[in-house]
Amino acid sequence: MQDYLLIFLGALVQALAMRLFLVPALLVSGGISGLAQVINYFTGWSIGIMVLIGNAPLFLLGWRYLGGRRFATRTVWAIVIFSVLTDLLAWVIPPAGVTDDLVLNSLYGGLVFGVGLGLVYRGKGTSGGSDILGLILYRRKGISMTQAYLLTDAITVLAGGLAWNWELALYGMVVIYVSGIAAELASEGLGTLRTAMIVTNMPDEISARVMEVLERGVTILPGTGAYTHQSRPVLYCVITRSEVNQLKELVREVDAKAFMVIGQAHEALGEGFKPLKPEERMEK
Template sequence: MNKRIIKEYTLSIIGVFLTAVGLVSFLMPYNIAAGGANGIAIVINGFTNIPVGILMYGVNIVLFSIAFIFIGKEFGFRSIFCTFLLNFFVDFLDRIVPFPKYNGDDMFLAVFFGVIISAIGMGIAFSVNSSTGGTDILARIMNKYTGLPLGISLLLLDLITGIAAGTVYDLRVGMYSIVSVVFNGLTVDFVMKSMNTSNILTIISENTDEIINYILNNLDRGASIIKAQGAYTNQEKNFIYVAVNKKQRGDIVRKIQKIDPKAFIIIQETLDVIGYGFKNFHNFI
């Protein structure tokens, strides 16, 4: 198993555990259905005495079948792993161990902290092409075929669950569930952007050879040299075009400062870079 796979599964486990903590400690005690398989299970729990963790298994079986068809085997297998783990964590923390739960009178605090913690977990899992199951799978399909951001896709799908919670329990629970859905979708999208953002640098310098050597040998990145002509001097110049992650951005800027303090650097943020050292095609499609 290579380092990339180990990293992806490690982040998936961390993300799933955080999601379970947010659900069990804050949202489930108040029947807040913030979407997903958990939200659907909370709604069904209003009619039955079956534990939420058990109900989540049944909800996900149907959705996994859809994932295999539209997303592919890798996404499906990792989703099975993460969803089984999420179901296990939810059931374990809810029924088996006395995990701390918020029992205050302020439902807003329960919604705020529950959504923040669970959405951060979901965002971490999403960033490595994993899923916490439930409507996450449908959101990934919508993202693939419509281009809608995952957070917004989740928002649209989970609004129905929030409305259903208001019907099963009471209007206050339903309204907070809808707030949770919106807040969750925006937070997931923010977390994913924060984790996936890379930088494109356009570097104009008189010492391009030394800078290129540093990029190739120290950063293990590729770069392109663009021939150009200065508008003021009419002299030919070489522009260096390179994609780096956020840490490498600081490294290369500090190095260029030592090599050529007069260099001109344009830095642009970009959400996705596909290729060597960044995302693989199977992690994007």
């Protein structure tokens, strides 16, 4: 139920982005919805109905690669809600939208649309269209969501440029880029966690201090220097962003010659962080 509520909220946010910023400014949002915008401009056909029709072939591709029935039910839910709300909001929101400034429409349209897309992803669904292709690239090829979004939506932007003008197409690229970043942040979080790897000759002392002061677990990994061929333990731990400076100072006090690398993590599951639920374990 929580996933379906997230998908509903995400589809609503996307529909608002369409009617408040993108459709009034003739800015394509990418994918099937972007093509529907272009066709709607010339024919007056319903954007929502065209989104439903255009998603049929890509839906079959998603069924094959993104989870069968589980993918199907969530994606159908997202597509139908987005299509219906996009058409319904046309009766409520003025055709001119919020502003006629292309820069503001590009930035806020991309931001709001991307947040909605990220909420749909967080609900383990997709918004259909090229989002399906983007998610396949993201999961199968390791391409970041931002890059995958740009690749799959390039054709729609070109169509917008041919239909209207290339200035609007360039702004459309801004929309797609911003929405890709927003989708990544909304679906994976702000990356407030940090990972630390510490190469030191005093692993026991540093581990004890980390567990005592920061109350974080530490894993000691065996390591060998490629140049010296000497064995050196490597400490690995996960901390929050606010604890980074504390960890640096702690390590400096114990072993000023230690080598430390700080990385970024999107999520940590297990003791000390979010619990690893049975359903999450199955999905991973």
